[in-house]
Amino acid sequence: AQSVAQPEDQVNVAEGNPLTVKCTYSVSGNPYLFWYVQYPNRGLQFLLKYITGDNLVKGSYGFEAEFNKSQTSFHLKKPSALVSDSALYFCAVSLYGNNRLAFGKGNQVVVIP
Amino acid sequence: SQTIHQWPATLVQPVGSPLSLECTVEGTSNPNLYWYRQAAGRGLQLLFYSVGIGQISSEVPQNLSASRPQDRQFILSSKKLLLSDSGFYLCAWSPAGLAGSETQYFGPGTRLLVL
Secondary structure, eight states: OOEEEOOOSEEEEETTSOEEEOOEEEOSSOEEEEEEEEOTTOOEEEEEEEOSSOSEEEOGGGOEEEEETTTTEEEEEESSOOGGGOEEEEEEEEETTEEEEEEOOOEEEEEEO | OOEEEEEOSEEEEOTTOOEEEEEEEESOSSOEEEEEEEOTTSOEEEEEEEEETTEEEESSOSSOEEEEEETTEEEEEESSOOGGGOEEEEEEEEOSSSTTTTOOEEOOOEEEEEO
16 A cells, blocks of 8 residues: 655745755555645645656646655755745655555645745 | 536534535546545545446445536535534546546535534
8 A cells, every 4th residue: 555654744944945845655666646735725736746757846836846766755845935835735646557646644834934 | 627616615514414515527528536535634535536427436434425426526425424524525536547647636625514
């Protein structure tokens, strides 16, 4: 079975500083990896995904993530955080041919003005 | 473009009452459809998924059921609500077939409070 770990409950960062949200995964096979963002009382918005190819994936709103197979990680990054990036961020994993997504518990990101 | 709708947005129901939440998708055909529950503002639990009309897979045993009466309509139901059914219910869709089907797109959600 696939699983995802997001080790930090909350990430605090000053506006303008780099933002990193950590994610590690466990699967028996080649993973599909995703990041979603959720604003209060809203559904999840898709940010980016890794399927195959280049390990550095670029997504919406200036976010990017790097797939690291040896460390089984898929950390989300943004070079310069905005106050509007404050939200709940979810990492998720699935396998080819299996559309079941396993989500991490989520990270609350707080960007301080 | 594709859009996904859920209603109602918010629902307050007494324990023991029935439930019906609706999800519809526009702008695509034969989507894969999913129901998730999010408790306490955090982790998501997959409840049901469907690859076609009348085809429902249940992920966890519970007080809820799902139906897909039409291609782009997915309904979550209960005959008698429990307090533990409170939560934020999210519907999602992904494209049919293998190419692109790995990415799920979520609706706005329904907040259910059982009293």
